[in-house]
Amino acid sequence: MIYFQILANGLMLGALYACIAVGFSLVWGVLNVINILHGTFIVLGSYIAFFAFRFAGIHPFVSVFIAGFVLFLMGYAIQSAMINRVIAAPVLITLTLTFGIDLVLNNAMLVAFSADYRKINLPSPLPSFEVASIFLPGDRVAAMGLALLLTILLYFLLRATNVGRAIIAVRMDREAAALMGVDVKRVNAITFGIGALMAGATGALISVIYPISPLNSSAFLGKAFVVCVLGGLGSVPGALVGGLMLGVLESFGGFWFGPEHAVTLSFGLLLILLFARPGGLLGKRGYE
Amino acid sequence: MTVAKLSITNLQAGYGDVQVLWDISLEVNPGEIVCLIGSNGAGKSTLLRCISGLVAATSGHVVVDGKDMTNASEAGVVSAGIAHVPEGRRLFSAMSVHDNLLMGAYLRKDKAQIAEDLDLVYSMFPVLAERRRQDAGTMSGGEQQMCAIGRGLMARPSLLLIDELSLGLAPRAVELLFERLRQINKGGVAILLVEQDVMDALALADRAYVVNRGRVSMSGESKVLAADPAIQEAFMGLA
Numbered sequence: 392m393i394y395f396q397i398l399a400n401g402l403m404l405g406a407l408y409a410c411i412a413v414g415f416s417l418v419w420g421v422l423n424v425i426n427i428l429h430g431t432f433i434v435l436g437s438y439i440a441f442f443a444f445r446f447a448g449i450h451p452f453v454s455v456f457i458a459g460f461v462l463f464l465m466g467y468a469i470q471s472a473m474i475n476r477v478i479a480a481p482v483l484i485t486l487t488l489t490f491g492i493d494l495v496l497n498n499a500m501l502v503a504f505s506a507d508y509r510k511i512n513l514p515s516p517l518p519s520f521e522v523a524s525i526f527l528p529g530d531r532v533a534a535m536g537l538a539l540l541l542t543i544l545l546y547f548l549l550r551a552t553n554v555g556r557a558i559i560a561v562r563m564d565r566e567a568a569a570l571m572g573v574d575v576k577r578v579n580a581i582t583f584g585i586g587a588l589m590a591g592a593t594g595a596l597i598s599v600i601y602p603i604s605p606l607n608s609s610a611f612l613g614k615a616f617v618v619c620v621l622g623g624l625g626s627v628p629g630a631l632v633g634g635l636m637l638g639v640l641e642s643f644g645g646f647w648f649g650p651e652h653a654v655t656l657s658f659g660l661l662l663i664l665l666f667a668r669p670g671g672l673l674g675k676r677g678y679e
Numbered sequence: 680m681t682v683a684k685l686s687i688t689n690l691q692a693g694y695g696d697v698q699v700l701w702d703i704s705l706e707v708n709p710g711e712i713v714c715l716i717g718s719n720g721a722g723k724s725t726l727l728r729c730i731s732g733l734v735a736a737t738s739g740h741v742v743v744d745g746k747d748m749t750n751a752s753e754a755g756v757v758s759a760g761i762a763h764v765p766e767g768r769r770l771f772s773a774m775s776v777h778d779n780l781l782m783g784a785y786l787r788k789d790k791a792q793i794a795e796d797l798d799l800v801y802s803m804f805p806v807l808a809e810r811r812r813q814d815a816g817t818m819s820g821g822e823q824q825m826c827a828i829g830r831g832l833m834a835r836p837s838l839l840l841i842d843e844l845s846l847g848l849a850p851r852a853v854e855l856l857f858e859r860l861r862q863i864n865k866g867g868v869a870i871l872l873v874e875q876d877v878m879d880a881l882a883l884a885d886r887a888y889v890v891n892r893g894r895v896s897m898s899g900e901s902k903v904l905a906a907d908p909a910i911q912e913a914f915m916g917l918a
Binding site for chain 1: 731732733752753754757758762763765769770771772773774778781782783785786830834
């Protein structure tokens with residue numbers, strides 16, 4: 392059945408979309424910052440994986456952790472040094488700030504790495520296999536598995552640890568969180584760091600499958616937006632459901648209408664949902 | 680002489696250009712219940728917020744256990760043994776009751792004692808134990824206030840600041856809450872209470888301060904204040 396193959400492709404893509412969006416969604420939900428930098432963070436993660444592979448022979452799946460760590464530090468620093476200064480300002484101010492930092496970082500990457508597309512060619516890719524006549528490329532399945540694992544880890548971090556509880560508390564009521572002794576500015580920086588970590592880690596995962604270029608960053612950002620609107624803001628399950636849905640939708644859309652219309656389809660859906668269900672499919676009312 | 684738990688001298692504070700507190704001086708001794716009374720907008724909440732670090736003092740001093748804590752961070756104030764139960768309760772509404780209580784113990788590292796204190800709060804407010812997995816925002820106002828007080832207690836404070844204990848709550852819930860405050864106080868926790876039900880507040884407290892337009896206009900033992908005709912006229916509708 393060709394449809395099962397398309398569904399499988401969509402789920403493999405969707406897990407990556409979920410991973411792309413979950414950090415973006417967290418930052419938006421907790422800090423009320425629309426982080427335009429998110430796409431560039433993802434590309435940066437891909438480059439870290441690319442250079443780690445080229446110069447040190449490190450497998451991109453191992454670089455997931457390196458890229459995540461480096462991007463966490465970077466995100467933490469950007470929030471502490473810059474965004475925290477205007478965090479209480481209206482959302483347009485913080486958006487403009489991240490937009491500005493994005494211009495700088497993205498152009499720096501263009502200068503440093505050029506706009507050429509590069510690709511990691513693994514000497515020994517994981518073997519592909521077939522289940523019930525569905526063709527499954529090994530590396531894509533592994534990337535999907537790691538993407539899901541990262542998303543689930545983030546979920547448990549938020550649910551079951553002190554830091555996670557503090558992040559949620561700041562999201563719900565920053566003043567009350569401060570009264571509990573939470574250092575809100577530090578939690579802001581950690582949250583932004585985690586958002587960047589997820590972006591960097593996803594970038595490393597994606598580097599196994601897609602070519603890398605600084606020009607990709609806006610496409611990633613677009614996906615993150617659509618997934619957030621689909622799934623609802625700020626919740627990990629929302630991003631997961633939204634990501635998987637978008638992946639499946641693009642996969643079927645590409646099959647029925649041709650791959651050139653996949654993006655039109657996802658943004659068309661975004662518009663319809665903004666009219667019909669602006670809170671997202673899993674968005675909780677009053678959760679803000 | 681014992682050192683006051685909290686001693687405030689000539690405190691001034693406000694929001695931007697608007698000064699709210701003028702030359703406030705007050706004291707809370709260890710184990711004491713003190714209440715603040717005064718009309719809406721008198722500055723009672725601002726005073727509590729200034730103590731806990733949410734509002735910056737422009738001059739004057741806040742001294743806790745003999746140590747100057749003027750404009751200390753919120754975390755510093757919690758660590759000094761002062762927990763603030765804010766007006767409107769301000770629970771983390773989509774978080775479970777249990778997690779709300781744990782947030783109260785955020786700065787503590789003593790796991791075993793945190794578990795003990797949780798049991799204590801649950802035994803003090805059994806309804807919270809029943810609803811420990813429920814989102815805090817789905818409970819009644821009275822239950823939320825219990826949760827807010829429980830959350831304050833989880834910091835293991837020696838002074839509890841409570842802002843508008845009974846506002847908008849059912850009389851039976853209020854009665855229970857007052858009873859619990861007595862019990863908490865017997866356990867050695869001092870309480871600084873802002874309460875619009877002046878009669879009940881004066882009955883509970885050892886001493887009281889009357890705040891009027893950001894200044895302390897009267898103070899003294901609550902029994903004496905309760906018998907004062909001016910107070911009776913202003914706050915109790917008695918002539």
